Amino acid sequence: MKKILLVLLALILIFAAVLLFNAFTLESRQIDAEPLAQPELPSGIYDRLAGAITFPTISVSEEAEPDSAAFKGFHKFLDSVFPRVHENLELTLIGEYSLLYRWEGSDQAKKPVIFMSHQDVVPVDQPTLEEWEAGPFEGAITDEYVIGRGTMDDKGTLMALMESVELLLGEGYQPGRTIYLAFGHDEEVGGSNGAAKIAEYLEEQGVEALMTVDEGGYLAQDLVPGVDAPVAVINLAEKGFASFDLVVETGGGHSSQPPKENTIGILAQAIVDLENNQRPYKMVEPINHTLAYMGPELPFAQRVAFANPWLLDGPILEAMNAHTTTAPTIITGGVKNNVIPTVARATINFRILPGETIETVEEHIRSTVHDTIRVEPTGFLTNPSPVSKIDSEGFRVLQRTIRGLFPEAVVVPSLVGGGTDARYFYGISEDVYRFYPMRLSPENASRFHGIDEKISKENYAEIIGFTYHLIRELD
Structure with missing residues (x-):
């Protein structure tokens, strides 16, 4: 038992040493630049x-x-x-x-x-x-x-x-x-x-x-x-942009005799299903560059996390919103308070992470919602940029100009x-x-x-x- 405890202690020490080594060796990516004076600007x-x-x-x-x-x-x-x-x-x-x-x-x-x-x-x-x-x-x-x-x-x-x-x-x-x-x-x-x-x-x-x-x-x-x-x-880079309409069509009916699954209820469940099945957080380019440049400038505890994304990337990626987001933005359906509508529609907007596409988002929707729901792309759509x-x-000129004018900037x-x-x-x-x-x-x-x-x-x-x-x- 004593040997097992010693082995565990040794592993813990090695693990901690790796974390600390990575944190201490995380070098600043900031450059020194010649100071640039604000030009004399004209009146008006x-x-x-x-x-x-x-x-x-x-x-x-x-x-x-x-x-x-x-x-x-x-x-x-x-x-x-x-x-x-x-x-x-x-x-x-x-x-x-x-x-x-x-x-x-x-x-x-x-x-x-x-x-x-x-x-x-x-x-x-x-x-x-x-x-x-x-x-x-x-x-x-x-x-x-x-x-x-x-x-x-x-x-x-x-x-x-x-x-x-x-x-x-x-x-x-x-x-x-x-x-x-x-x-x-x-x-x-x-x-x-x-x-x-x-x-x-x-x-x-x-x-x-x-x-x-x-x-x-x-x-x-x-x-x-x-x-x-x-x-x-x-x-x-920028995320992609895509919106999809979820359309539910039923026979409708009178609100005094509602079916087990009515039009708005089916649509509401689809929205909940999408919100409960978010796209995963991922370490992709350029998020990895953000960590490399930001990490060395952080207080030590945060620097340890940024220096070891292989272990602690979950909270970091979540804080950086590094996934394809899901946002219901428009919902319509119903004409009278005692009538179950025949059609209900919701628009869901997605901001697409690099590495995913409009097509993969549509596949995700179809695999998540009930197969009776019609899924239709709507409005302006674009994939993530390169x-x-x-x-x-x-980039070097940009960085040099920024640091020349704002030397304190990271x-x-x-x-x-x-x-x-x-x-x-x-x-x-x-x-x-x-x-x-x-x-x-x-x-x-x-x-x-x-x-x-x-x-x-x-x-x-x-x-x-x-x-x-x-x-x-x-x-």
């Missing part, structure tokens, strides 16, 4: 952003026609406030409302770079208007903020890009690489008529870019437990659960990265697509400085 940057907000370029649905007056008015506004851009860059109108600017580089041997943003914004819930500090399309400016729909998503980055190019042109700067500015008009409803058409056009022109940079990454403050420094999240590299020239590659227009650009870019230094914190994260959307003047200036320096660093 906040007035111009506020002016952009006054154009209600709202996307309502995939089928709805864009508001021509709002979009055309916004285009004229851009032309009026950025004269150097419109005198020096070639502008191509794509699909009537999307904008593609081309800034010719001096060295055609260098691959171009594409910067993206989008013009459209989501609607505002009318009952929430009283909870806004100012009207969502008023373009109000306070001592600290520019307020309005689109300040965070995504006219803030669009206007910052235009400001930085206008500033560089005023300094007489000529890029070595050709620079494209691609501004779609329907990102909020899938981007199929905007960014997708821009990507098709660039492919027809034979463009092969070094990288594409889009929204979807951010500077996270107080969002990572145990980390006081801001975390610069560069998203290398995963961009972390050892590329583009740069972490990751996966975004939401969708962006960037998904369309993998065919014409070596890599696609989602990052602008939009600061997110527990206080303002809910303002994305939410109530009282606003951006601080300080953060808006930081985004202009970042795009200004990134263009320079690319040379």
